[in-house]
Amino acid sequence: MSSAFVYVLAASAVFGVGVYGLIVADHLMRKLLSLNVMGSAVFVLILTVGGATPAGPDPVAQALILTGIVIAVAATAFALALIVRMFQETGLTSLRGRDDDD
């Protein structure tokens, strides 16, 4: 059993968990956390299956992931700005309406 094998399985499990969170989470910030969890799983997957060079993991894959990490935090910051504004306007923190019971 190799390290790559372990990380591929872990990333797949974490991605599945993220999908579950995205479906069941009520609070928008928890949905955002789930999205970030899914993103991290994808990054681990890209690096692991990207293959190895004599000087470590593929540098192009690493640069791609580095870019992805920064884009993820930028998107998260914008999403948080939207969530805070939505709460200020409506008093809600989820997409469920105020009177929805199910």
Next chain:
Amino acid sequence: MTIGVLVDLMLALALVGLSLRVVTGRALFRDIVLFILFGLVIALSWSRLGAPDLALAEAAIGAGLTGALMLMAYRRLVAGGAEDVAPRRRPPLLAVPVAVLTGALVALIGLAALGVERVPDAAGTIVLEELGASGLGNAVTAVLLVFRGLDTMLEMAVLLVALLGAWAVLGEVHPGRLHQVDRRTPLVGALLTTVAPVTLLIAVHLLLAGTDAPGGAFQAGAVLTGCGVLLVLTGTVRPRAAAGLATKLLVIAGLAAFVMIGASAVALGRAPMSLPGTWAVYLIETAMMLSIAVTMTLLFARARALEPERA
């Protein structure tokens, strides 16, 4: 099974366990903290996978910055009267099967991709062969700045768009409402006078080291943002009503440096986005670091601009 694989197994179990807690927990504050922990375990995994550049970026950006942004937004929601603990609801019936099938699909793709033999002239191999020509010792920085400069330039554009988007939905800003820490207390003063300069030093070191060793503009920018976050939290700076010229120049500096140097190459008869030398790499990276730090600090403070607080 070697010790290394055992460590990997432990990290993998920690990742799955933490992610489960993060998405299924009921108390948001605790789960944001666990998410930061999740980011740190990912950073450990990067270093186990032999990618120290990613480990640095993940610890500073993925765990640190994202966590700080989340906690700040959480505080704003709670200050507005939002509830922390969500009521227990019955999850949709299909949630578990959908999640399990998605995970299985990803595993299938991942394991299939693992079995594919690496082509001899993969992009990464060519990068390592041509690394000497780039004048840089760090292959990742070489890809970001020299070989795929266009991608990094557009990434700076994405960061700018995120800030503009956040400004667009900002609404009314209440100056001075942000901080609750009294910075005249000795502890906060001591913290500022020691941590702020050290953060600055680490950021510049990461930037300079990034050409040959793990590090670079993104990691440096994230560490510098840590300094900005500290200044915001201690009330050393406060939000301003509108962005002045200095703020606008700082947030576009990274993109502008890239565009100007990349486009001037065309005017001088070289290939677009080709850099004239290592000095250009340093120039662009410095501009990127400043842009990233200012943009992320403004996003954190939820402000259009910041100015020093007069005591």
